[in-house]
Amino acid sequence: MDTKTKGEITRTKVIETARWLVNKKGFSNTSINDIIETTGVKKGNLYFHFSSKEELGQAILRDAADDFFQFLSDSFQGEKPLEKLSSFFDAVLEKHRKTNFIGGCIFGNTALEMSDRNPKFSSLIRNVFDTWVDKIVSLLTEAQQTEELGSEISPRLLAKQIVASIEGGIMMARLSKNEDDLKDCLDSLRALLGM
Helix, strand or coil, rough: CCCHHHHHHHHHHHHHHHHHHHHHHHCCCCHHHHHHHHHCHHHHHHHHCCCCCHHHHHHHHHCCCCCCCCHHHHHHHCCCCHHHHHHHHHHHHHHHHCCCCCCHHHHHHHHHCCCCCCCHHHHHHHHHHHHHHHHHHHHHHCCCCCCCCCCCCCCCEEEEHHHHHHHHHHHHHHHHHHHHHHHHHHHHHHHHHCC
């Protein structure tokens, strides 16, 4: 049974709607009026929950991070570490296929747009990428220890390469609206890892 208050429901609605807008249009190009118009929430209610657009942006990134970490956990399916990684690659492709490659990755998008201008946004996004890399490092370390992965490259370097390739593939597929751009990046990672 959902026990959220009316205020909590409104706050969640604002975050979800604003997150969709920011992912599609960018933080700078999404105005408070865009959010008010799309949610139907009055300006006073919006500012009751968020004192500024920046505070709302931080809430959006925290919400997106929670969802992404759950996505990571859910998509690491399989018995062996590289099976889990392969399942994750499949889940990434499917996730972006469902959106028709519109929007891309909110973390990559916002990092490119805001990291030089807003240290709070930069710190939130850095945490997402660091956590993502750490989770992949764990899988790759286990794969090396069990000799499923024979690479001499350090698991951390490989994990950073995986994250960078996936982010690049998402960006390219967003630009082209062609899944092959993301699929090719994922296939090259599979080849690199001997999957």
